[in-house]
Amino acid sequence: MLMYSVYTILGIVHSQDEDPRLSQQAREQALQYAREAQAPGLQALxxxxxxxxxxxxGNYARALELSTQSLALAHEDGEISTEILARHNMGIAKIGLKRLEDGKRDVLQAITMDAQREAGSYTAEAWLELGGYLEKVDDLPGAVDAYHRARKEFDAVLRDETRKAVLEAQARFExxxxxxEIRLLNQDNSLKAEQIRTRDLQLKLWAEVGGCVLLSGALLALAYRRIRRTNAALAQTNESLREQSERDPLTGLANRRHFQQAIAQRTREGGLRGxxxxxxxxxxxxxxxxxxxxxxxTVLVEVARRLSSVLREQDLVVRWGGEEFLILVNSEATEDARQLGQRLLDQIGGQPVDHGPLRIPISASIGFASFPMAPQDLTLEWExxxxxxxxxxxMAKAHGRNKAYGVAAMQARDRDQLLALAGRIEAAWHQGQVQLVSLLGPVQEGRA
Known part of the structure; x- marks a missing residue:
């Protein structure tokens, strides 16, 4: 069992090497130790x-053979997650071998099993991976459908996460x-007790009028200071609650609620500008x-830090949901946006992310645009x-990832025509109705 784990980790560590044979040898050695341990679950994995x-x-025939063996062992051992992985890999291998219908059926079955476990984000990733392989074999309608389903799954996950965050924030607030209220009640009781003691002193020390006046003044001043401190504490608590409700707890960035409040002020007199x-x-x-x-x-926190490092204090950076981030800057110039897009690609993917002994290579896909939209200076609602x-x-993901596409200009006379072009933007780009800026990220040289 120990040697299986060691060689499995070595296979992961060498997976990003220029020479993939070390990773292959380590994975095969891990399989050998799993067989010697007579552990069907480990063999399937x-x-x-x-x-x-x-x-x-790209060895699809070999991948299909291995996945078929893995599926049989996983089913026998009752390992649902490994069975889903095996069935998904079988489908992708069949697609790579041009057996599209069989491959799609296997992948859809794996996605259905995954969805029954309520693993929304992984289901969305499975659709996204299916779209990528369908695109490789020129099944463009199937790829588009898979990308749309992935988008729907990501949206559903985002809605669930937002609902959960709102309920948690509401519970904390209550x-x-x-x-x-308990603190205020205790303070009110203390104030009333102080007032009773003050009246008793006034009755007992009536003869000493001067002393009573001084004592009463001192007590009133103390009560006033306490009330002021209480009000200040209440104000500070309210401000802290507001900040917590508008911040992502993992990355410390603004969340969607903060963005919606900020964007409402920016677009009060018209469409989005920036x-x-x-x-x-x-x-x-x-x-x-x-x-x-x-x-x-760790990757999410580091990406948030890298994004913030290239932005100014007045720029707005938001964790939009899952692994998505949104940035709004005041500049309306297309060239400024292009330069910032390149800096963001370089900053995110320039260095691997350190996580313990691991160095995890990362990259990002970016879409951007400047408003009002050239050449007619058209504006849109922020949504x-x-x-x-x-x-x-x-589009950047579909065309290879680790890149950015920016909309430089759209040949539209009004808002409706602009939205129509946006609905078929890739076709409009090829027809010359949309001008796009294409940026490439840094070459990935990191090792995990």
Whole structure:
């Protein structure tokens, strides 16, 4: 068992080497130790890992053979997660071998099993990976459908996370409200007790009028100071609650609630003005699967730090949800947006992310646009503007990832025509109706 774990980790460590044979040898050695241990579950997982390597190497026939063996062992041992992995790899291998219908059926079955476990973000990643392989074999309608389903799954996950965050914030607020009411009641009781003692002193020391006046004044001043301190504490608590409700607890960035309040003020007199960027970390599901969710959290925190390091204090950077980030800057110049887009690609993907002994290489896909839109200076509502940059961001993913597409100009006379072009932006780009800026990220040289 120990040697199986050691060689499995070595296979992961060498997976980013220029020479992939070390990774292959380590995975095969892990399979051998799993067989010697007579552990069907470990054998199924080792076969799945080896099949995944063969898929990335383009050896689809070998990947199908390994996945078939893995599926049988996983089903026999009752390992649902490994069975899902094996069935998914079988489908992808069949697609690579041009057996599209069989491959789609296997992948859809794996996605259905995954969805029954309520693993929304992983289901979305499975659709996204299916779209990429369908695009490779020129099944463009199938690829488009898979990308749309991935988008729907990501939206559903985002809605669930938002609802959960709102309920948690509401529970925290109600608990703090109760604690505050208790403190106020105790302070009110203390104040009343102080007033009673003051009256008793006045009655007992009536003969000493001068002393009573001084004592009463001192007590009133003390009560006034206490009331002021109480009011200050209440104000500070309210401000702290407001900040917590508008901040992402993991990265410390602004969240969607803060963005919606800020954007409402910016667009009060018309449509959105400025440059808008939507950023998605590439292969984030693979990071979680290979190195665990703690590594994924480390990547999210580091990306947030890198984004903030290239932005100014007045720029707005938001964790939009999952592995997506949104940036709004005041500049309306297309050239400024292009330069910032390149800096963001270089800053995110320039260095691997350190997580313990691991160095995890990362990259991102970015979509951006500047408003008002050239050449007619057309503006959009902020929701439509986000839809536009989301579309070109997914174009960047579909065209290889680790790149950015920016909308420089759209040949539209009015808002309706602008939205119509946005709905078919890639076709409009090829027809010369849309001008796009294409940027490439840094070459990936990191090792995990």
């Amino acid at each position: 080792a076969l799945g890992n080896l099949a995944d390597y063969e898929l990335r190497s 608990d703090q409200q109760r604690q505050r 440059s808008l960027f939507l950023i998605d970390i590439d292969h984030f599901k693979r990071i979680n699967d290979q190195w665990g969710h703690a590594a994924g959290d 439509r503007a986000i839809d536009l940059v989301d579309t070109v961001m997914y």
